[in-house]
Amino acid sequence: MMTCTPLFLCYLLSLSYCLCLEPISISTGVYFGATAGLAAIYASSSWMKCAVYECCNQALDPIVARNSIKYDFGDKLKSDFKKKLHGQHIAESIVANALIKHMKDKEPRKALVFSFHGWTGGGKNFVSYLIARNIYFKGMKSSYVHLITATEKFPDPTKAPQYKLELIEFIKSKLSECGRQLFIFDEIDKVPSGIIEGLTQFLEYSIEPKEQSKAIYLFLSNIGGSEIARVTYNFYMNGMNREEIELRDIESLMNLHAFNEEGGLKKSSLIHKSMIDFFIPFLPLEKKHVQRCVVDYFQEKYNITKKVNDRLVIEIADELDYFPVDAKVYSKSGCKKVARKVDMRVD
Structure with a gap:
């Protein structure tokens, strides 16, 4: 005997709704009745898909919501930053607020782009992990989260033109599935020159809302680490708290070093055309x-x-x-x- 699951029953109900509609008239009744029935089937199939697989949309139904993007992540992310991110007050404040505003905007005109700078162990990867964990139910394992490590994905500098085309196609493909993608570029300072230029078409400001403008990009690098440490130490030597350091005290330095030092952002139009929204310093830890x-x-x-x-x-x-x-x-x-x-x- 066949067992009727709730998902199967839902499908049958929607199908019977379609088949049992009584036509109002030959011309309009059939059309509207069939349309309503098809809409019910589509809604039902969409619900069933999201109950099993990860979905891009926001959902209130608890069964579906577990596989949907968490648009109400703001308070939880701020709490995680406060409790688990140590010594990075600039990142804690700016990153969380920018993400919240971007995700609340149903039709953003531009993708959100961060460039994280600082020496190893400061929390760049950890912040990326917390962002993924709080926005996507599957965290870093989400099909909408993509960690692209330079030394793994772009090992041969002589193949830079090929890598650039492959990167463009990869991002196009992912954005066609869901605009709310998270792309994390680790070791951006080790990406061969020219490859990152392929991202310009996805990061430019658009007059009309586009699906690609819903995405989030994180660039992680050690570039500017020495300057960040120097500024932080100067505050320390002058008897000032590190919490008194503001983004404006370091941002121009990071921008300058990223543009001039060897790496994926050297002489990049992403910087020249102000496509990177925030340069975030990760201060050395005490x-x-x-x-x-x-x-x-x-x-x-x-x-x-x-x-x-x-x-x-x-x-x-x-x-x-x-x-x-x-x-x-x-x-x-x-x-x-x-x-x-x-x-x-x-x-």
């Missing part, structure tokens, strides 16, 4: 921030609660290398080595 990363990892990996002033937490943070040599204020690797250090201490 020991207190590293200690918070240690506490977070203990909790998330081992469900062990620690405090930042716990002796073991301090010992693990002390194992990392710090600079400058005479002051030892900032971690050379940020929080990148924390996981390995903690793992070595847990039996």
Whole structure:
């Protein structure tokens, strides 16, 4: 005996609705009746698809919503930034607010583009992960999230023209499926020259709303890391809190270095034509921030609660290398080595 699932019953009901309509007249009744029936079938099939597969639209039905994009992510993302992103007040404020406004706009005129700058371990990849996790139910595994690592995707500089065409086709294909895509370009400073220029057609401002303008692009690089560290240290030496650093204190420096240093954005029209909306600095992390990363990892990996002033937490943070040599204020690797250090201490 065949088992009737709720999805199958929904389909039958919509089909019977179509077949049982009584024509109002030969000319109009059949047309409108058939149209309404087909619409019901389409709506039903769309519901069934989104109940099983990931969907681009926003949904209120709890069964469908679990596979849909989370447009109400704002409060959760801000909470995650506040609790888990340490020492990056500029990113915490600007990134969250810009994302919220972009996702609330049903017909944006331009794709949202960030360029994240700073030394390794500062949180660039972590912020990308939090963005994906809060907007898409499947997070980094979502079919709408694409991590493009330069050394993996573009290993041969002599094939730059070929890579550029392949990138254009790839993005076109993904945008045709859903405008709300997230493209993360890691190691943008290692992308061969010319490839990123292929993105200009997707990032330009449009007078008319386009599906491609709903997308989000993240460029991650170490470019400008030294200048960011220099500005941060100058504030420290002048007795100022790092939280007093504003985007305007560093943004022009990042823009300049990204445009002139070797890498995917060198002499790029993306910068020249102001297609990058925000240059976000990731400041070097102090020991207190590293200690918070240690506490977070203990909790998330081992469900062990620690405090930042716990002796073991301090010992693990002390194992990392710090600079400058005479002051030892900032971690050379940020929080990148924390996981390995903690793992070595847990039996």
